Amino acid sequence: MSGRTTRLVIISCCLCAISAARADFRLCNNTTSRVSVALAYTDGRNWLSEGWWNLHASACETLLRGPLAAQYYYVYAMDERGGEWKGKAFMCTRDHEFRIDGRDDCFARGFDRTGFFEIDTGRDAKNWTVQLTDPTPSSTQ
Template sequence: MSALLLAVAATTFTAQPARAELRLCNKTESQVGVAIGYREDTEWVTEGWWNLPANSCETLVTGALVSRYYYIYAVDYDQFGEWGGRAFMCTREKEFTINGIEDCVARGFERTGFFEIDTGEQSSWTVQLTEPVQGGTGGR
């Protein structure tokens, strides 16, 4: 299977009041499920699932971004691909809000690898999930 690509872009707004948020845009032709992880005060929190239809966007965090780093895991329901990384956090199959990222399996959750988004000092950020690589390299 070809690797899935991720495009990340900071968004700035001009000529309007600044909107502060973390948005995710599904730029694929598939339905995508998204989970997010972030630090809230002194504790890690993971939340999911946002189900985004093909070629749509969703606001995951409203208001000014209080953390510099956010973590995202996404699943392509139609092509069975995923966007993940090395930051392990807790998830589950059904809708969830989980406090803490330690001992996921022992607490009855799945241990899932999220990718990191460094928003810098921006108050708004948009993440774009893009189509699988189309390059003639017959993937598995």
């Protein structure tokens, strides 16, 4: 095999490895502002909430690496203008970087209680990407 052929095979193998599907939970900030994001999930026995990831406008970030371990994940996000993406699933958070075990008795344990929105990734999903977008202005009457 010539040196040129060997290099082509090595490059082809590297490209195949790079193009293999990644199994991650990602979030993309498709807004015009920087957002701060928190994520919560369960392993079937215990709840974990963690944050903050700070994403610039039009940026994406991998929040969890590897195949998804659960069907449901929970996200809370806020932008620098006071906008929020929230829901009715309450988890423990705090103002600065955190990783909190459990979702009960947030106030008693010295944490805030924050409403996250639910993401249903389906039973067999191995990866997922959440797309945050600017709210659509409602029509005035």
